[in-house]
Amino acid sequence: MxxxxxxxxxxxxxxxxxxxxxxxxxxxxxxxxxxxxxxxxxxxxxxxxxxxxxxxxxxxxxxxxxxxxxxxxxxxxxxxxxxxxxxxxxxxxxxxxxxxxxxxxxxxxxxxxxxxxxxxxxxxxxxxxxxxxxxxxxxxxxxxxxxxxxxxxxxxxxxxxxxxxxxxxxxxxxxxxxxxxxxxxxxxxxxxxxxxxxxxxxxxxxxxTQLGHSVGEFGRHLASLARHPRLGRVLLGCGLFWFTGAVLRTNLQGWGLDALRAAGVAEITNQRLALLKIGLIIGVVAGSLLAGQWHRTGDLSWARRYGLLLAGAVALLGWLGGHAGLAIAVAGLVAAGLAAGLLLIPLNAALQHESDPTRLGKTIAVQNFTDYWSMLLGAGFMQLLTHFGLLANPIFLGLAATVAVLAFFLRIPAAPAPGQEAASTSSGRS
CATH class of the missing domain: 1.20.1250.20 (MFS general substrate transporter like domains)
Known part of the structure; x- marks a missing residue:
């Protein structure tokens, strides 16, 4: 064809x-x-x-x-x-x-x-x-x-x-x-x-293809992955990345305005704010590239540490803002992106590699579903902090504390022995 x-x-x-x-x-x-x-x-x-x-x-x-x-x-x-x-x-x-x-x-x-x-x-x-x-x-x-x-x-x-x-x-x-x-x-x-x-x-x-059958398959596969002792945690780790990313993206405009003013920038424009966002994205790209060099497929031994590094970088953003200069603020954004990329890419690779290959399409659909739920929760988290009157820097400090707690409990079991991946991921079928 x-x-x-x-x-x-x-x-x-x-x-x-x-x-x-x-x-x-x-x-x-x-x-x-x-x-x-x-x-x-x-x-x-x-x-x-x-x-x-x-x-x-x-x-x-x-x-x-x-x-x-x-x-x-x-x-x-x-x-x-x-x-x-x-x-x-x-x-x-x-x-x-x-x-x-x-x-x-x-x-x-x-x-x-x-x-x-x-x-x-x-x-x-x-x-x-x-x-x-x-x-x-x-x-x-x-x-x-x-x-x-x-x-x-x-x-x-x-x-x-x-x-x-x-x-x-x-x-x-x-x-x-x-x-x-x-x-x-x-x-x-x-x-x-x-x-x-x-x-x-x-x-x-x-x-x-029938709609009812498609929806039922989606629900069953979602439940199967959620119950899996390793891949369920992998999905949670991916969700942590997207939760953090949603809050970073949402808070970045207000934080950027404060950071530019604190750094003494005379003329504040959306172009300069866009440069801050680009710094964060460049960090994610660098982290993604380094993850491929530093970790083999299935190696998630550093996942918790990368989550804690991400929390530390976000805390630095909230603590310093632009008071240490614009270069330090941009470096903090790059560092946050770097830690985020190092966290996400090994998780994505493990999920794709260890899932039942005959159901990989459904696995990706489930991952998209849980990732967007995480982003929506991130938006809700941001709205909650804003409702209580928190400004941009305290919001980043609150995010850092939340990420640190979640990352600390991100204990992912070791990968199954070679040849057992498909069997383990299909055990939850109904």
């Missing part, structure tokens, strides 16, 4: 993925951009900035939690190329909803906010159905010997798109101070991605 599909499917997938991921981060940076200037002008408080960051994070995560089994069913029942199209079409629709809101309420930021929340929720829904398609389509359009390289290429392009989107959205809003302009550029990005995915030839599908 793969040999009958045009060779253009793979490069078209890469282009569509890059544009879609770029748009996701571009529009979020633009949506949050006005908060920086409103806070500097004294029109809103730091707690309100954190609340808005939490809100937009949460509405993006919710579709991944509520609709995970449905997204998997749709990507089995119809060609995955259909949901590459469908995902970008939903993202485009969400962008147009947000654009409508800021156009109807020009100059009134708060009146347009409901429209923007609804629009970004629809963008999250599009990402929910797009995500399993972009990974699931690779084995259908490429030979097995190219899959590892192809997955790496998709991840690298996604990373570049995240960095570029954050910088691009922040820069355009800083220079134009126009949300309609930013939404218009985002709509153009999604429209081009939609056209590119539309040029792909349809891939195979299973018309016999």
């Amino acid at each position: 793969k040999s009958n599909l045009p060779r253009r499917n793979y490069p078209l997938l890469l282009v569509g993925q890059f544009l879609g991921a770029f748009g996701d981060n571009f529009v979020l940076a633009a949506i949050l951009g006005p908060l920086t200037f409103q806070l500097l002008a004294g029109k809103i408080t730091e707690q309100q900035v954190n609340a808005q960051n939490t809100l937009f994070s949460a509405v993006f995560f919710v579709p991944f939690i509520l609709l995970a089994p449905l997204a998997g069913f749709l990507n089995d029942r119809l060609p995955k190329t259909t949901w590459l199209l469908g995902g970008n079409a939903l993202k485009l629709a969400g962008t147009l909803v947000g654009l409508t809101g800021v156009w109807l309420h020009q100059g009134d930021f708060h009146a347009s906010r409901v429209w923007q929340v609804i629009g970004y929720t629809i963008i999250g829904l599009g990402a929910c159905v797009y995500s399993p398609a972009k990974y699931g389509v690779l084995p259908e359009i490429l030979p097995a010997d190219r899959l590892v390289k192809a997955n790496g290429t998709v991840e690298m392009l996604t990373l570049i798109a995240i960095l570029g989107g954050l910088w691009g959205g922040a820069s355009l809003y800083d220079h134009g101070r126009s949300l309609p302009l930013c939404y218009g550029v985002t709509a153009a990005l999604y429209a081009v991605a939609l056209i590119v995915n539309g040029l792909m030839s349809a891939t195979p599908c299973d018309r016999a």
Whole structure:
């Protein structure tokens, strides 16, 4: 089947993925951009900035939690190329909803906010159905010997798109101070991605797939992994990473504003805040690369220590802020990202390697489900601390204490003997 599909499917997938991921981060940076200037002008408080960051994070995560089994069913029942199209079409629709809101309420930021929340929720829904398609389509359009390289290429392009989107959205809003302009550029990005995915030839599908059966399988496999003495802990470790990442991402705007002011930066812009986020991401990339060099597959002996290092780096951010200078603040963000990457990558590799290979797709779906739950819990944790009046630096100190406690109890049993992995992971089947 793969040999009958045009060779253009793979490069078209890469282009569509890059544009879609770029748009996701571009529009979020633009949506949050006005908060920086409103806070500097004294029109809103730091707690309100954190609340808005939490809100937009949460509405993006919710579709991944509520609709995970449905997204998997749709990507089995119809060609995955259909949901590459469908995902970008939903993202485009969400962008147009947000654009409508800021156009109807020009100059009134708060009146347009409901429209923007609804629009970004629809963008999250599009990402929910797009995500399993972009990974699931690779084995259908490429030979097995190219899959590892192809997955790496998709991840690298996604990373570049995240960095570029954050910088691009922040820069355009800083220079134009126009949300309609930013939404218009985002709509153009999604429209081009939609056209590119539309040029792909349809891939195979299973018309016999039933929704009830798919949801039941998902639930049974979730329970099986949760009961597993080793892989259940691996999922918890991955969840710790995403919980921490959600709070870091949500709190970073308010913390960055304080850090830049404390470091004596005269002109504070969203571009400079984006540089802080990029420092965190660069740290995660460095940690991911080092993890591959320092640990063989299945070696999780340092997981707890990496969790404690992550807690220490976050505590440093909360304790110092920008008072020791901007270079130290950026170094702290890189250190937090480094520890996070070293924590996550060995866990991911162990989960993929030790899971039943015949159910790996369902395992990844379960991992996505638990990861997004962790992110939603992180957003809730942030909202709780904000509700009690904590500002950015104390929030990072509270996060550090929470991560340290959770990491201390992250005791992962040793890996099973070679040849026993599949048997152990399938023992919970029903």
